[in-house]
Amino acid sequence: MSEYDVIIVGAGPAGLSTGISTLYTNKDANVLIVDSRQEVGEEKCAEGLSKDWFDHMSKYGKYLLSRLEPKCFENEIYGVLLVLPSRKEIKIRTKKKHGWVLNKDFFLKNLAKIFEKRGGEIQLNTSIIRPVIKGKVVYGVETNEGNMIKGRCVIDATGINQTIWKKALNITEPLDKKNIEICCQYKVVDCDISDDDLLQIYSSENIAPGGYGWVFPKRGNKANVGIGCQGSRVMSAVPYQEKFWEMLKLNGKIVSKKGGTVDTCNLPESFVWSNLACVGSSARFTNPVHGGGTGPGLFGGYILGKNIGNAFIHRMPVEDALVDYQREIKSIRGKAHEYHYRVKNLLQACSDEELEMIFSSILTDEWMKSMSFTRREILKVIGRISKKSLRLGLKVMKYLGLG
Numbered sequence: 052m053s054e055y056d057v058i059i060v061g062a063g064p065a066g067l068s069t070g071i072s073t074l075y076t077n078k079d080a081n082v083l084i085v086d087s088r089q090e091v092g093e094e095k096c097a098e099g100l101s102k103d104w105f106d107h108m109s110k111y112g113k114y115l116l117s118r119l120e121p122k123c124f125e126n127e128i129y130g131v132l133l134v135l136p137s138r139k140e141i142k143i144r145t146k147k148k149h150g151w152v153l154n155k156d157f158f159l160k161n162l163a164k165i166f167e168k169r170g171g172e173i174q175l176n177t178s179i180i181r182p183v184i185k186g187k188v189v190y191g192v193e194t195n196e197g198n199m200i201k202g203r204c205v206i207d208a209t210g211i212n213q214t215i216w217k218k219a220l221n222i223t224e225p226l227d228k229k230n231i232e233i234c235c236q237y238k239v240v241d242c243d244i245s246d247d248d249l250l251q252i253y254s255s256e257n258i259a260p261g262g263y264g265w266v267f268p269k270r271g272n273k274a275n276v277g278i279g280c281q282g283s284r285v286m287s288a289v290p291y292q293e294k295f296w297e298m299l300k301l302n303g304k305i306v307s308k309k310g311g312t313v314d315t316c317n318l319p320e321s322f323v324w325s326n327l328a329c330v331g332s333s334a335r336f337t338n339p340v341h342g343g344g345t346g347p348g349l350f351g352g353y354i355l356g357k358n359i360g361n362a363f364i365h366r367m368p369v370e371d372a373l374v375d376y377q378r379e380i381k382s383i384r385g386k387a388h389e390y391h392y393r394v395k396n397l398l399q400a401c402s403d404e405e406l407e408m409i410f411s412s413i414l415t416d417e418w419m420k421s422m423s424f425t426r427r428e429i430l431k432v433i434g435r436i437s438k439k440s441l442r443l444g445l446k447v448m449k450y451l452g453l454g
């Protein structure tokens with residue numbers, strides 16, 4: 052029977068980053084990543100990634116960036132083209148690079164290579180059906196073939212399904228549909244996109260109820276085109292995506308059509324239990340406003356791996372390291388995440404007319420100079436909204452917890 056220091060279930064950005072960070076902190080740790088896929092990779096993602104996440108991960112961020120091959124980054128992004136419900140277009144472009152549209156499949160394969168080079172082991176084609184628990188201790192995981200893999204700690208990096216965590220804590224309730232986005236995306240080639248250094252975001256109830264439409268351009272006339280709609284408002288995103296595609300008139304050729312679901316929750320009270328921890332989308336780290344989960348997964352994995360690696364070096368109980376991980380995430384990300392969750396709830400509670408008023412009140416020439424969301428700037432924006440509609444100003448204050 053095999054035995055590991057750390058078993059990570061899921062080779063997405065969060066699981067791979069947890070594995071690399073553990074070995075980056077402690078090269079002697081014995082780390083296994085298990086995934087049900089035949090190969091590490093991803094095909095249903097819009098592939099946007101902000102550069103800020105690497106800056107937030109200090110030396111580890113630099114370490115990762117220096118080992119990622121240029122092929123991971125298919126396009127450099129310098130801003131956003133926001134299309135308001137009235138179809139008015141607002142371009143926000145800066146001299147500073149904000150991030151990339153990735154080749155996420157290659158990016159994940161590259162992360163897997165970094166992990167294996169540091170001595171980690173990956174086992175593919177293996178579905179984990181449950182954690183093996185006695186009393187309050189997780190002894191390992193059971194595979195679909197009935198084998199047990201033993202580990203000193205188990206990490207649930209299974210994404211939105213949270214498979215291991217749910218089984219461990221007997222959670223049977225599905226996620227509240229208000230806190231999921233149902234998505235549909237086409238990968239497109241040979242399309243006409245001007246301003247291919249900007250991410251395009253389309254905001255309108257008619258295009259994507261409780262969500263938004265996107266065009267994320269790649270070099271060579273390629274793009275990811277999709278929409279996400281709030282789960283409580285639509286049964287399927289497909290008809291909305293078909294209408295969106297027709298509206299865009301990009302003249303491209305669709306090479307793949309994929310569906311998927313994204314969590315847009317607040318941070319849970321707890322994502323650690325005994326020697327089991329969740330990370331990434333499984334811990335609900337995804338940004339609730341735009342549904343970006345790659346960066347939060349990389350960052351969460353960095354903090355988790357650092358704490359686990361150090362626990363083994365200092366012969367500390369791993370349970371304590373997981374509690375420290377949860378505390379660190381909450382202190383660094385908790386307030387910002389809660390604020391994003393409030394913003395998401397606000398945007399989903401607004402009509403097209405209200406969205407138009409909010410965005411045009413934010414994106415003034417004055418704001419474009421600072422592009423800041425400090426409390427002072429937010430209060431100025433609310434002042435501008437209130438001049439147009441006092442009722443909407445009060446609504447914004449209520450949702451943001453300011454009144």
Ligand SMILES: Cc1cc2nc3c(=O)[nH]c(=O)nc-3n(C[C@H](O)[C@H](O)[C@H](O)COP(=O)(O)OP(=O)(O)OC[C@H]3O[C@@H](n4cnc5c(N)ncnc54)[C@H](O)[C@@H]3O)c2cc1C
Nearest residue numbers: 061063064065087097098099179210311331332343344345
């Ligand atoms: C259409 C769409 C567009 C998106 N666009 C963006 C974007 O532009 N930018 C962005 O940042 N995010 C985007 N996201 C979200 C992003 O893809 C996820 O938030 C992110 O991948 C989460 O990372 P993760 O590592 O937590 O989980 P995942 O990437 O979901 O990885 C989980 C892994 O666990 C494996 N697994 C699951 N269960 C088991 C099991 N029982 N046994 C073994 N293995 C298992 C899976 O095979 C998978 O490899 C998008 C999502 C969708 C659906």
